[in-house]
Amino acid sequence: ALEDGLKKADADPSVKAVMICGENGKFSAGADIRGFSSPKTLGVALGPIVSLIESSEKPVVAAIEGVALGGGLEVALGCHYRVAHAKARMGLPEVTIGLLPGAEGTQRLPRLIGVPAALDMITTGKHIPATEALKLGLVDEIVEENTIEAAIRLANKVIGQPLGPRRLSLKPVPKLPNMEAFLQEAQVKVKRQARGFLAPELCFQAVQAATQRPFAEGVRRERELFQVLLSSGQAQALQYAFFAERAVHRWATPGGINLLFIIFDSILLLSLGLGTMGQGIVTSLVKANIPVVALEQNLEYLNKGRKAVMVLLEREAKKMEGGAQKLDFHNPARLQFTVDFNLLHDVDLVIEAVFENMALKKEIFHKLSNICKPGALLCTNTSALDIDEIASATSRPQQVIGTHFFSPAHVMRLLEIIYGRHTSPSAIATAMQLAKDMKKVGVVVGNCFGFVGNRMMFPYVEQAVFLLEEGSRPEAVDQVLEDFGFKIGPFRMSDLAGLDVGWRSRKGQGLTGPSLPAGSSARQRRGQRYSPLPDLLCERGRFGQKTGKGWYQYERAGGRTATPDPWIHGFLSQYRDTHRIETRYIDQEEILERCLFSLINEGFAILAEGIASGPEHLDVIYLNGYGWPKHRGGPMFYASTVGLPRVLAKLQKYSEAHPDVPKLRPSAFLKKLVAVGNAPLKEWMSYLSRQSPKL
Numbered sequence: 001a002l003e004d005g006l007k008k009a010d011a012d013p014s015v016k017a018v019m020i021c022g023e024n025g026k027f028s029a030g031a032d033i034r035g036f037s038s039p040k041t042l043g044v045a046l047g048p049i050v051s052l053i054e055s056s057e058k059p060v061v062a063a064i065e066g067v068a069l070g071g072g073l074e075v076a077l078g079c080h081y082r083v084a085h086a087k088a089r090m091g092l093p094e095v096t097i098g099l100l101p102g103a104e105g106t107q108r109l110p111r112l113i114g115v116p117a118a119l120d121m122i123t124t125g126k127h128i129p130a131t132e133a134l135k136l137g138l139v140d141e142i143v144e145e146n147t148i149e150a151a152i153r154l155a156n157k158v159i160g161q162p163l164g165p166r167r168l169s170l171k172p173v174p175k176l177p178n179m180e181a182f183l184q185e186a187q188v189k190v191k192r193q194a195r196g197f198l199a200p201e202l203c204f205q206a207v208q209a210a211t212q213r214p215f216a217e218g219v220r221r222e223r224e225l226f227q228v229l230l231s232s233g234q235a236q237a238l239q240y241a242f243f244a245e246r247a248v249h250r251w252a253t254p255g256g257i258n259l260l261f262i263i264f265d266s267i268l269l270l271s272l273g274l275g276t277m278g279q280g281i282v283t284s285l286v287k288a289n290i291p292v293v294a295l296e297q298n299l300e301y302l303n304k305g306r307k308a309v310m311v312l313l314e315r316e317a318k319k320m321e322g323g324a325q326k327l328d329f330h331n332p333a334r335l336q337f338t339v340d341f342n343l344l345h346d347v348d349l350v351i352e353a354v355f356e357n358m359a360l361k362k363e364i365f366h367k368l369s370n371i372c373k374p375g376a377l378l379c380t381n382t383s384a385l386d387i388d389e390i391a392s393a394t395s396r397p398q399q400v401i402g403t404h405f406f407s408p409a410h411v412m413r414l415l416e417i418i419y420g421r422h423t424s425p426s427a428i429a430t431a432m433q434l435a436k437d438m439k440k441v442g443v444v445v446g447n448c449f450g451f452v453g454n455r456m457m458f459p460y461v462e463q464a465v466f467l468l469e470e471g472s473r474p475e476a477v478d479q480v481l482e483d484f485g486f487k488i489g490p491f492r493m494s495d496l497a498g499l500d501v502g503w504r505s506r507k508g509q510g511l512t513g514p515s516l517p518a519g520s521s522a523r524q525r526r527g528q529r530y531s532p533l534p535d536l537l538c539e540r541g542r543f544g545q546k547t548g549k550g551w552y553q554y555e556r557a558g559g560r561t562a563t564p565d566p567w568i569h570g571f572l573s574q575y576r577d578t579h580r581i582e583t584r585y586i587d588q589e590e591i592l593e594r595c596l597f598s599l600i601n602e603g604f605a606i607l608a609e610g611i612a613s614g615p616e617h618l619d620v621i622y623l624n625g626y627g628w629p630k631h632r633g634g635p636m637f638y639a640s641t642v643g644l645p646r647v648l649a650k651l652q653k654y655s656e657a658h659p660d661v662p663k664l665r666p667s668a669f670l671k672k673l674v675a676v677g678n679a680p681l682k683e684w685m686s687y688l689s690r691q692s693p694k695l
């Protein structure tokens with residue numbers, strides 16, 4: 001339609017100028033992402049259309065409202081002038097779906113705004129507000145009122161003016177005094193951050209081509225690189241992740257009820273407990289412009305928590321400087337700190353984040369149930385405890401729900417929303433809406449120990465520790481998983497979170513410590529293999545970063561630079577001697593497969609039990625809460641790319657070698673999917689009878 005319209009306008013002498021706008025207040029979100037996997041659209045190339053716009057003999061003005069993203073912004077770059085509404089956003093987000101701007105955008109943008117700014121936009125895919133676009137010279141004008149009328153005014157004004165200087169393909173790329181050095185440094189940075197993710201590196205190469213070659217040759221290079229990405233498999237994984245993230249908004253309760261939107265205009269929220277999690281949760285709520293009361297058990301904890309929250313909020317306010325939104329956190333009507341439980345009467349929603357202890361949580365929920373107004377929703381941030389048991393301490397179990405934030409809560413996007421046996425659909429919908437308002441990704445899951453994310457994480461960490469027993473080292477295991485694309489491997493993660501957290505939980509479960517029955521075998525619990533290694537480290541005060549020693553050593557207590565520790569190496573070899581374990585060489589393949597496939601195996605068990613609605617939900621949890629590399633699409637998508645028969649065969653092999661490790665025994669659901677012929681991911685759920693009591 002664009003091509004036809006332009007040709008008509010060019011041929012019609014009564015037309016003096018052209019204005020291109022979108023419908024319904026949106027310019028364009030770019031190409032239809034689903035089209036990249038459809039062979040039908042592969043022949044359609046947008047680049048020539050953008051060139052056609054640019055070569056028009058009549059001035060063409062883009063009127064940008066809402067968003068101009070990807071191919072949409074490339075169309076605007078072909079126009080001779082750009083007018084944007086003050087609330088519009090612009091960007092070339094192709095990198096986030098594993099591609100690069102394939103319609104000449106990598107060649108035009110650096111010519112317009114210079115290499116550093118173009119490189120930043122193209123390799124990160126960030127959306128920039130109109131105000132920033134104006135400063136960069138990406139748009140010529142921003143308006144508060146009617147963008148289309150402003151664009152028409154501008155078009156009329158420029159009729160007859162020479163268009164040559166407005167054609168970006170004819171402009172040289174602005175020079176930098178140190179272009180070579182700048183590009184070299186930028187490439188190192190992009191590579192370091194990409195960790196095996198191809199698109200940022202190829203985006204860099206396309207922009208680099210703009211600095212080294214004439215426009216037409218740069219365009220050819222852009223197309224070659226685009227094709228590499230299109231067939232890389234990574235683009236497919238990222239595009240799957242894009243739609244998976246949107247699919248988790250669609251959920252249904254056991255009875256099939258699906259309430260998509262509960263709108264609350266005013267909400268007063270109480271955050272209970274101002275420790276590590278409470279601080280991040282309060283910060284996120286203030287950022288979402290939700291009035292909040294923060295409550296602690298005593299003044300000492302309150303003051304400590306308040307100080308920490310203020311530091312976080314000051315930092316956030318600094319980041320937002322110059323933007324349209326301001327953080328309002330000095331106003332007591334927006335943020336109050338208290339130790340007075342009476343303030344609970346008026347709140348609409350409570351998020352409890354006190355210590356992970358069932359007796360304490362039940363005591364608190366009983367109190368909340370008595371004090372809070374009848375409609376108030378009671379949420380718990382527990383990371384693993386039974387939601388139904390917590391709800392049983394209240395007289396309103398239908399309004400009790402798990403809202404599991406991830407640390408640091410003001411940064412991590414994931415919010416696991418756990419419904420209990422009695423939780424009402426409107427409670428779920430409200431929690432989902434809260435996630436949206438906090439700009440988080442809410443995923444609704446069922447109630448079981450560890451819910452989805454942590455439950456899948458347990459076998460992964462368990463395998464990592466077993467590998468140490470058998471002959472590996474923390475740095476070797478971490479390296480393999482970091483090379484796979486994780487931000488940090490399991491041992492660095494454990495040092496960061498603190499080994500004492502798991503130790504406390506294992507003591508609570510009677511797996512170690514004083515409640516462990518006398519005479520228990522050192523490496524067996526309840527008939528299964530158990531590794532006491534993490535407990536032994538804790539007994540020696542090695543809690544990780546906080547004590548300066550854990551699986552690694554650090555420069556000091558609280559230090560962040562992990563260095564392999566010869567003490568650990570000696571300790572491991574002594575441990576193997578004590579328990580007569582023969583040290584063997586463990587290759588990278590075994591490390592990767594045992595850690596990942598045991599996690600994936602648990603995912604299949606979760607799906608079969610009806611704890612999650614589909615593999616997309618598990619993948620969104622891992623992508624947004626556990627640092628799973630985006631370009632691998634999430635654990636279940638990854639399993640589908642490896643091929644389920646291979647995953648099954650490997651699990652069978654490792655399970656035979658370690659018969660006392662139940663988590664390596666292939667799940668019945670995985671076996672079924674292989675038996676029906678390696679069913680594609682989107683069909684997996686159709687092979688479940690859906691008779692689980694949780695669905």
Ligand SMILES: CC(C)(COP(=O)(O)OP(=O)(O)OC[C@H]1O[C@@H](n2cnc3c(N)ncnc32)[C@H](O)[C@@H]1OP(=O)(O)O)[C@@H](O)C(=O)NCCC(=O)NCCSC(=O)CC(=O)CCCCCCCCCCCCC(=O)O
Binds near residue numbers: 032033035046101223
């Ligand atoms: C737009 C958003 C910012 C809106 O956000 P929000 O309001 O929060 O709503 P959402 O829930 O996110 O979205 C609502 C709804 O819309 C769906 N949707 C959104 N964007 C797209 C899209 N681009 N494609 C398909 N569907 C989309 C979304 O899924 C929701 O629906 P639901 O799933 O049913 O719930 C936000 O949505 C957003 O950020 N969107 C993504 C924007 C983006 O990434 N754009 C870039 C797209 S890629 C692009 O433009 C590529 C190009 O550069 C053009 C190249 C050429 C194109 C030609 C194609 C053929 C390839 C041939 C190769 C040869 C190369 C050559 O020769 O040129």
Ligand SMILES: NC(=O)C1=CN([C@@H]2O[C@H](COP(=O)(O)OP(=O)(O)OC[C@H]3O[C@@H](n4cnc5c(N)ncnc54)[C@H](O)[C@@H]3O)[C@@H](O)[C@H]2O)C=CC1
Binds near residue numbers: 277354355364381384
């Ligand atoms: N730390 C983490 O990474 C994560 C923790 N969680 C969960 O979040 C909850 C809180 O964990 P953290 O913040 O790490 O603990 P924390 O120990 O840092 O903070 C707990 C806070 O609760 C306060 N508190 C205790 N009893 C109270 C009472 N009766 N009234 C008011 N406040 C009270 C304490 O004073 C303390 O400040 C736990 O359930 C935990 O399992 C969930 C996700 C991640």
